[in-house]
Amino acid sequence: MKRSSRKKNKRVNPKDLAYLTLMASCIKAFNPKLSFKQVKRVILDIVWFESNVTKILEAAENKTGTDLHFYRMTIADLRNVSEHVDWLQMLQRLFDSVNVTLTPEEPVVLNELYYFQTIVEFIMKNTSRHTTYNYMIWRLIRNLGPLALPKLRELSFRISQASRGVKKDIPLSTRCVYYIGDVMDFPAGRLYVERYFGKDAKKDVTDAKRGQPFILSYISFRKQWSKINLMTLHKKYNRYEWSSGPAVVNAYYYPQVNGISAKPTLYIYVFLYINLGGIGAVIGHEVTHAFDDTGSQFDSNGNMQNWWTNKTREKFLRKMTCFKEQYGNITDERLKVKLNGKKTVGENIADNGGIHQAYHAYRAWARKHKVESLPGLENFTADQLFFISVALTWCNNPRPRRLQHQINSDVHAPSRYRVNVPLSNMEEFSRAFKCAKDSPMYSKRKCVLW
Numbered sequence: 001m002k003r004s005s006r007k008k009n010k011r012v013n014p015k016d017l018a019y020l021t022l023m024a025s026c027i028k029a030f031n032p033k034l035s036f037k038q039v040k041r042v043i044l045d046i047v048w049f050e051s052n053v054t055k056i057l058e059a060a061e062n063k064t065g066t067d068l069h070f071y072r073m074t075i076a077d078l079r080n081v082s083e084h085v086d087w088l089q090m091l092q093r094l095f096d097s098v099n100v101t102l103t104p105e106e107p108v109v110l111n112e113l114y115y116f117q118t119i120v121e122f123i124m125k126n127t128s129r130h131t132t133y134n135y136m137i138w139r140l141i142r143n144l145g146p147l148a149l150p151k152l153r154e155l156s157f158r159i160s161q162a163s164r165g166v167k168k169d170i171p172l173s174t175r176c177v178y179y180i181g182d183v184m185d186f187p188a189g190r191l192y193v194e195r196y197f198g199k200d201a202k203k204d205v206t207d208a209k210r211g212q213p214f215i216l217s218y219i220s221f222r223k224q225w226s227k228i229n230l231m232t233l234h235k236k237y238n239r240y241e242w243s244s245g246p247a248v249v250n251a252y253y254y255p256q257v258n259g260i261s262a263k264p265t266l267y268i269y270v271f272l273y274i275n276l277g278g279i280g281a282v283i284g285h286e287v288t289h290a291f292d293d294t295g296s297q298f299d300s301n302g303n304m305q306n307w308w309t310n311k312t313r314e315k316f317l318r319k320m321t322c323f324k325e326q327y328g329n330i331t332d333e334r335l336k337v338k339l340n341g342k343k344t345v346g347e348n349i350a351d352n353g354g355i356h357q358a359y360h361a362y363r364a365w366a367r368k369h370k371v372e373s374l375p376g377l378e379n380f381t382a383d384q385l386f387f388i389s390v391a392l393t394w395c396n397n398p399r400p401r402r403l404q405h406q407i408n409s410d411v412h413a414p415s416r417y418r419v420n421v422p423l424s425n426m427e428e429f430s431r432a433f434k435c436a437k438d439s440p441m442y443s444k445r446k447c448v449l450w
Helices: 014-030 036-061 087-096 113-126 129-148 150-164 172-183 185-196 214-230 272-291 310-328 345-366 382-393 400-409 415-424 427-433
Strands: 071-074 107-110 252-254 259-261
Touching: 014 036, 014 129, 014 150, 036 113, 036 129, 129 150, 129 172, 150 400, 172 185, 272 345, 272 382, 310 345, 310 415, 345 382, 345 415, 382 415, 382 427, 415 427
Parallel strands: none
Antiparallel strands: 071 107, 252 259
8 A cells, every 4th residue: 555645744843743642642552562663653554544534625625516515315326426335234234223224225315425435435445444443443532532541631732732722721520521411411401401590409410420430431322322313214303303402502504404503692681782783693694594505505494405596596606706705815914824715605604694684683673662872881872882792792812823723624714704894794884883985894895695
């Protein structure tokens, strides 16, 4: 097997050094008998594998269209995508544990067709089973090892320091809470609800280690949860089942459900225009995802189909290009690097559309109600406070390394551009703050879609 892509670098940056040190320590911790030469060989294999997977992922990100992201076929058709694997046999092994029988005509959906084709081809033709096995074990150790051994936890923190500029490690107790919330989201959510919303607080859990070690418990819960998911294969999908626990803070849109889940940013004791600028814009953002580059190809029932006319689709694509170019031409002042307008276009459309929807909802309310000034901030109009509330939602100051990571990897634009760009696209904002046409917050070419 060729390894022509392996090149020696005389200068190793701190992130890579911390990563390689953690990898070597993990390998030695779980197999102390390996020699230095053997450990080095394993590391080179894993790094070679990871670098190629990264290249495939980056190439897949540049592919667009729901035909590539939601590709429907049967298990039998998978042989046409990749003939190297007996897919029916492999998938049946997963479902044997829950007594579900698959057929060659079983429908499947590939979330990433290009990635699926390319990664399977790469693994089957260019990668030994030994390398694939080592990589899978490494990923498991990478995620769970720091929970088991203090030394691995310290090395994992060094990676976070080097890659994202993290100053302080997360306490082990907090990590355990995250994992408990992952495998037992509704029991954890109940504790949260009873504490903060119930009349009488219940007794705290006093013994979290009863029965067996935490990591084994976590793996056991994940395995059981996977079986529960497998058992739902031939059952009707419940559109009204909660997708996450009540203690989870997040907001997202489901194209296949045509619904949203929003994070709790509603403030009871403030005027409505403040909440509309906060939670209102977040809800508007998620609803707008139903009409972005992906969501627009799902109907009201969450089924993928083209329900737009060709004329509407063409106009949509023209307007979407405006956002791609607008954000793609932005150079971050701190890092001196350009944003990726193509990768972030779906979220940028949602950011702009969400604020527009929230503002129009506020104005509709204001026409029927008396708009009062906010005590202590009487110098600001209600319109101005609405936009200030929008900005407060995304107020943060990320470390340079964290910002770099976000620009490179995230489908969302950095927070300042999630505020400044949409507001500069709105005439209503310019009027509220009397922005001059040559000011930074006035965009001469305003991109508007919804």
